[in-house]
Amino acid sequence: MSWSKLKQQLDSFLSPTLAGTVAYRATSYRYSPDKSGSCYLTVDQKNILNMADTTTPIRWYQTDQEIKNDPNIVIAVSHEEIEAIRKETKGAVPEERLEIMVRGRKSTSHAKELLAAQTALSKSNFTTAATTFLATSIEDNLESKDILLNILALIDRRVGKKRILNMSESIKMKHPAVQYFYELRRRTV
Numbered sequence: 001m002s003w004s005k006l007k008q009q010l011d012s013f014l015s016p017t018l019a020g021t022v023a024y025r026a027t028s029y030r031y032s033p034d035k036s037g038s039c040y041l042t043v044d045q046k047n048i049l050n051m052a053d054t055t056t057p058i059r060w061y062q063t064d065q066e067i068k069n070d071p072n073i074v075i076a077v078s079h080e081e082i083e084a085i086r087k088e089t090k091g092a093v094p095e096e097r098l099e100i101m102v103r104g105r106k107s108t109s110h111a112k113e114l115l116a117a118q119t120a121l122s123k124s125n126f127t128t129a130a131t132t133f134l135a136t137s138i139e140d141n142l143e144s145k146d147i148l149l150n151i152l153a154l155i156d157r158r159v160g161k162k163r164i165l166n167m168s169e170s171i172k173m174k175h176p177a178v179q180y181f182y183e184l185r186r187r188t189v
Contacts, residue, residue, distance in 0.1 A: 006130055013134075015157045017188035022155055026126075040126075041151070043184060049151065049177060059176045061118060064111035072179070074172040075110065077102045114175055117147050142167075150178045154185050161189040 007024050014022060023042045040050035048058065061067050081102045085093070093101065126148070133141055133152045141153035153159060164186055171182045 001127070001131060003127065006127055009134055010130055010152070013156050013158065015155055015185065015188070018155055018185065022184075048180070058180050061115060064108070064115055067111035067114050068107045072176070073110070075103050075106050076169070077106070110173060113145060117145050117175060147175050147177055150174060151181045154178065154181045164189050
């Protein structure tokens with residue numbers, strides 16, 4: 001699909017409250033066939049989603065330790081998870097330490113997932129991801145591990161105010177790029 005046709009379809013699904021604020025942009029190199037160009041999202045004409053640009057306000061993680069130490073990521077711990085650790089350790093671990101163990105395991109797993117998603121985004125082709133977004137349901141795009149699919153779904157007009165407001169807890173575990181676009185959309189609903 002050509003870029004102009006893809007952009008037209010993406011624009012048709014953009015939330016009316018974000019029209020004029022969020023835009024899809026692309027660069028291409030006409031006489032250089034080995035360079036495919038790049039696509040990115042802008043907010044108020046500022047380049048926001050492009051990992052190659054170091055001036056973007058979104059934080060890109062370099063290591064899993066940065067993710068584990070990020071105070072903006074909240075790891076929720078359930079009673080069932082604590083009980084599972086208690087059974088696994090056969091009660092040999094003090095009570096106050098169980099929650100720390102669960103949170104540590106979950107943060108390690110979450111850090112690996114986030115770095116994998118970020119790496120996939122840097123290697124991904126925007127047009128391929130956008131085509132996938134258009135062919136997939138909104139629910140699947142919102143639950144996806146792919147950062148770009150999450151963002152495209154968040155700014156989609158088919159995601160209503162109630163769903164946006166109900167997502168506040170699940171967004172805390174997402175990449176800062178997804179959190180940025182969630183906050184942008186939440187302010188406009």
